[in-house]
Amino acid sequence: MTWPxxxxxxxxxxxxxxxxxPLAWAxxxxxxxxxxELARRDGRAGLEAALSMGGSVPALHCRAVALLEMGRAExxxxxxxxxxxxRPQPPALQAELLAQAGHAWLSAGAAASARxxxxxxxxxxxxxxxxxxxxxxxxxxxxxxxxxVDDFDRALELDPRRLDALLLRAGAYYRxxxxxxxxxxxxxxxxxxxxxxxxxxxxxxxxxxKADRAGAREDLLTVLRLAPDSPAAIIARAALERLDVRxxxxxxxx
Numbered sequence: 474m475t476w477p478x479x480x481x482x483x484x485x486x487x488x489x490x491x492x493x494x495p496l497a498w499a500x501x502x503x504x505x506x507x508x509x510e511l512a513r514r515d516g517r518a519g520l521e522a523a524l525s526m527g528g529s530v531p532a533l534h535c536r537a538v539a540l541l542e543m544g545r546a547e548x549x550x551x552x553x554x555x556x557x558x559x560r561p562q563p564p565a566l567q568a569e570l571l572a573q574a575g576h577a578w579l580s581a582g583a584a585a586s587a588r589x590x591x592x593x594x595x596x597x598x599x600x601x602x603x604x605x606x607x608x609x610x611x612x613x614x615x616x617x618x619x620x621x622v623d624d625f626d627r628a629l630e631l632d633p634r635r636l637d638a639l640l641l642r643a644g645a646y647y648r649x650x651x652x653x654x655x656x657x658x659x660x661x662x663x664x665x666x667x668x669x670x671x672x673x674x675x676x677x678x679x680x681x682x683k684a685d686r687a688g689a690r691e692d693l694l695t696v697l698r699l700a701p702d703s704p705a706a707i708i709a710r711a712a713l714e715r716l717d718v719r720x721x722x723x724x725x726x727x
Contacts, residue, residue, distance in 0.1 A: 493538050493553070493573045496531065496566070505531035509538060516542030530556065534570075541577060550577035554590055568597040568604075575607050584614035602628040606638050609645075618645040636666055640675050647679055655679045670696045670705040677712065686716055 495509050504526060512519025512535055519539035526532035533556050540549035556562075557570035571594035578587035591608040598604065609624035625642035628635055639662040646655035659676035666672055677692035689712070696709040 493534075493541060493549070493576060496534055496569065502531055505535060508532070508535035512539040512542055516540070516544075530560065530562075530566075537573075537577070541580065546577050546581035547583065550574050550581055550583070550586065550590075553577055557593075564597050568594045568601075571597070572601075572604055572607065575604075575611065579607070579611060579614070582614075584611045587611040588615065600631060602631040602635055602638065605631070606635065606641065609638070609641060613641070613645060618649050621645050622649075634665060636662055636669065636672065639665070640671060643675050643679065647675075647682065652679060652683050656683065668699055670700050670703065673699075674705055674708060677709075681712075681716070690716055 495506070508519060508522045508526060508531075511522050516539045519542065520536060523532050523536035523539055526535065533552060537549040537552045537556075540546070540552065553570050553574035557567050557574065562570065571590045575587045575591035575594065578584070578590060588608055588611040591604055591611060595601075595604045595608065605624040605628040609621040609628070612618070612621035612624060622642055622645050625638045625645070628638040629642070632638075639658045643655045643658035643662065646652070646658065656676070656679050659672065659679050662669070662672040663676055673692040673696050677689040677696075680686075680688035680692065693709040693713050693716075696703075696705050697713075700706055
């Protein structure tokens with residue numbers, strides 16, 4: 474995995490806890506809210522609080538968040554999926570739980586399980602672009618970039634301004650050597666968010682692979698100007714050094 478892909482993962486792949494948001498319908502439950510806040514600060518204490526709440530849906534959901542915080546992502550994913558299927562849930566809640574299970578499976582490195590959970594969520598709620606973006610990431614981890622492109626296509630049909638979908642699709646096209654399509658997406662991403670350093674990093678990789686060293690350099694220098702102390706700047710400096718000291722070569726495969 475080389476520098477452009479690393480940057481995109483940092484941008485696009487939501488942290489596990491961000492993917493497991495509080496259940497909207499249970500937000501008025503004061504014990505649930507307190508448990509969720511505690512679980513996000515201290516997984517072990519959150520787990521104890523969740524266990525003391527019994528076996529309700531909010532309690533089990535808080536337990537899953539605590540497990541994620543403790544690094545026990547596979548257990549959290551199994552719990553979320555079981556919760557979605559073993560109780561008679563309203564469709565919207567079932568889709569929400571399955572989507573969160575998909576996030577947790579991704580965090581556990583179980584891409585096939587993530588795809589299955591997210592496919593089930595899409596079957597219930599086929600108009601949520603987030604679900605297609607998440608499933609696309611699972612498909613990337615499984616090495617199926619063309620199927621991932623299909624999911625990012627659908628996400629962008631539903632919301633054409635999703636920067637994450639554009640950048641993920643650009644990365645998939647890059648790996649598939651469809652460089653003109655990758656450049657179209659990268660250019661759209663930069664036009665949509667001119668100061669977004671991740672869009673610049675992605676476009677610089679595509680430009681370098683297309684032997685546009687000047688264009689790649691321009692994007693990398695823009696990253697350094699916009700965010701000189703960021704992790705992206707470290708990536709940009711390394712890429713600039715490669716451009717400056719080596720003979721022109723294609724950018725490394727991701």
